[in-house]
Amino acid sequence: MHIPFVDLKAQYQTLKDEVAEAIRGVLNSAQYIGGETLASFERDFAAYCQVRHARGVANGTDAIHLALRALGIGHGDDVITTAHTFIATAAAILATGARPVLVDIDPDTYTIDPKMIERALTDRTRAIIAVHLFGQPADMGPINDIARRRGLYVLEDAAQAHGAEYQGIRTGALGDIACFSFYPAKNLGAYGDGGAVTTNSAAIAERIERLRDHGRTTHYSHAEVGFNSRLDALQAAVLQIKLRRLDEWNTNRQRAAEWYAAELAESGIKTPFVRKGSTHVYHLYVIDTNDRDAMRNDLEEAGVATGIHYPLPLHLQPALAHLGYRQGDLPCCEASAARSLSLPMFPELTRDQVRRIAAIARAAAERDGEKLQPKSMFSPAALRADRGRAWR
Ligand SMILES: Cc1ncc(COP(=O)(O)O)c(C=O)c1O
Incomplete structure (x- = not known):
C-alpha cells in the first residue's frame, strides 16, 4: 500500500461538486481577472486572518517581493531572514535590489532566532522577514520588540502557516505585512499558483493593488512601473470554497x-x-x-x-x-x-x-x-x- 506525501486527489473528491459550480459561475460571468469573485475572497481571507485588508497576487514569491516594494525597500537596504526556508524568501528580497542577511534558527522550532537578529542589525537593516516554518509561527513577540526599537518593518512569510496562531493572534496579523502562498500543496492551496498579502494598513494595501497591476491608477494611467501579478478569479473562487474548510x-x-x-x-x-x-x-x-x-x-x-x-x-x-x-x-x-x-x-x-x-x-x-x-x-x-x- 503506497502512502503519498500529500493527497490532493482525496481532498478534491470531497469538494468537486462545489468547485465545479463555482468555476461555472466565474466562466459564465466572463470576469476572469479582478471583479467581485476576487474582491469577495479578499474580504473573506482578511476576516479569516483578523486584518483589515487582503490583496490577491500571482504567487507567494510575488507576495513577498511586492510587500517589500510596497514598504519602499530596495537597493542599499538589508533584510534579515533565516537560511532555513524555501529559496523564494531570499529571491524576493534580491528581486527588490536589497540584500538578504541570513541568520540562524532556534533548533527547537526551526524558526528565526531573535537573538541572532539582534547580532545582525546594522545601519542598512530595514526589515525582518519572519518565516513561519512548517506551520509554526516564528517568535513574533521579541521580533516585533526589536523592530519597534530600531524602526524596522516586520514581514511574515506565512506561506506555510495559514491559520496558525501566536498568543491568540493569527498569522497574517502578526507584523506590518504578511505574505501567503496558495501553491496547491499548502494548507490553503489553489488549483494552480496563487498568493496574497495581508495588512492593517490601507496605504500598503493600495500600493500592493497598484504594484500587482502595472502600477495602474486608472485604466490608462500608470503612477509607477509595476508588475503583472494578479490572482485570477478562477483561483479566487476555488480558494473561497476551500477557506471555509x-x-x-x-x-x-x-x-x-x-x-x-x-x-x-x-x-x-x-x-x-x-x-x-x-x-x-x-x-x-x-x-x-x-x-x-x-x-x-x-x-x-x-x-x-x-x-x-x-x-x-x-x-x-x-x-x-x-x-x-x-x-x-x-x-x-x-x-x-x-x-x-x-x-x-x-x-x-x-x-x-x-x-x-x-x-x-x-x-x-x-x-x-x-x-x-x-x-x-x-x-x-x-x-x-x-x-x-x-x-x-
Ligand atoms: C516559506 C515559503 N516562502 C515562499 C514560498 C513561495 O511561494 P510560491 O511557491 O507560491 O511562490 C513558499 C512556497 O513554496 C514557501 O514555502
Whole structure:
C-alpha cells in the first residue's frame, strides 16, 4: 500500500461538486481577472486572518517581493531572514535590489532566532522577514520588540502557516505585512499558483493593488512601473470554497501530528516542538533523526513517500554564493538540513497510515539505536554554545 506525501486527489473528491459550480459561475460571468469573485475572497481571507485588508497576487514569491516594494525597500537596504526556508524568501528580497542577511534558527522550532537578529542589525537593516516554518509561527513577540526599537518593518512569510496562531493572534496579523502562498500543496492551496498579502494598513494595501497591476491608477494611467501579478478569479473562487474548510483541515493535521507523537514517543526520534502560546498547523511534519538517509530509504522501500525540508540551507545554495557565506556559518540550519525528515502529512491521513509509517520509522531508529544518541556536535547545548560565532 503506497502512502503519498500529500493527497490532493482525496481532498478534491470531497469538494468537486462545489468547485465545479463555482468555476461555472466565474466562466459564465466572463470576469476572469479582478471583479467581485476576487474582491469577495479578499474580504473573506482578511476576516479569516483578523486584518483589515487582503490583496490577491500571482504567487507567494510575488507576495513577498511586492510587500517589500510596497514598504519602499530596495537597493542599499538589508533584510534579515533565516537560511532555513524555501529559496523564494531570499529571491524576493534580491528581486527588490536589497540584500538578504541570513541568520540562524532556534533548533527547537526551526524558526528565526531573535537573538541572532539582534547580532545582525546594522545601519542598512530595514526589515525582518519572519518565516513561519512548517506551520509554526516564528517568535513574533521579541521580533516585533526589536523592530519597534530600531524602526524596522516586520514581514511574515506565512506561506506555510495559514491559520496558525501566536498568543491568540493569527498569522497574517502578526507584523506590518504578511505574505501567503496558495501553491496547491499548502494548507490553503489553489488549483494552480496563487498568493496574497495581508495588512492593517490601507496605504500598503493600495500600493500592493497598484504594484500587482502595472502600477495602474486608472485604466490608462500608470503612477509607477509595476508588475503583472494578479490572482485570477478562477483561483479566487476555488480558494473561497476551500477557506471555509481550512480550520477543519488544520484540526485534522493536528490530530495526525498527535498520532505521530504518540507512536514515536520513546523511540529516540525528535518530533516537532510547539512553542508555548502558539498553535502549529503542520504544513509539514518534520522529525529529527541521526540516520535520516537510512530511515528515509526504509520508508521509501515500504512505499511511504517522504521529503526533506530543506537539504541545503540558503546560505550554501550555489545561486546565493555571491552573498559570501561559508559552511559552518549557521550551525543550527546546517544541522537541521542534515537531520530533518518530513513524513507524510495531509488532512485525510488515517490512523492506520500513521501507525504504519511510525512502525517503520521506529524500527529504523531501533536498528540504528546507537546512532540515535545525539551526536555531540549536533546536541542542542553544543549548538547553543556555537551560536556565539554563528553570525559574521
Ligand atoms: C516559506 C515559503 N516562502 C515562499 C514560498 C513561495 O511561494 P510560491 O511557491 O507560491 O511562490 C513558499 C512556497 O513554496 C514557501 O514555502
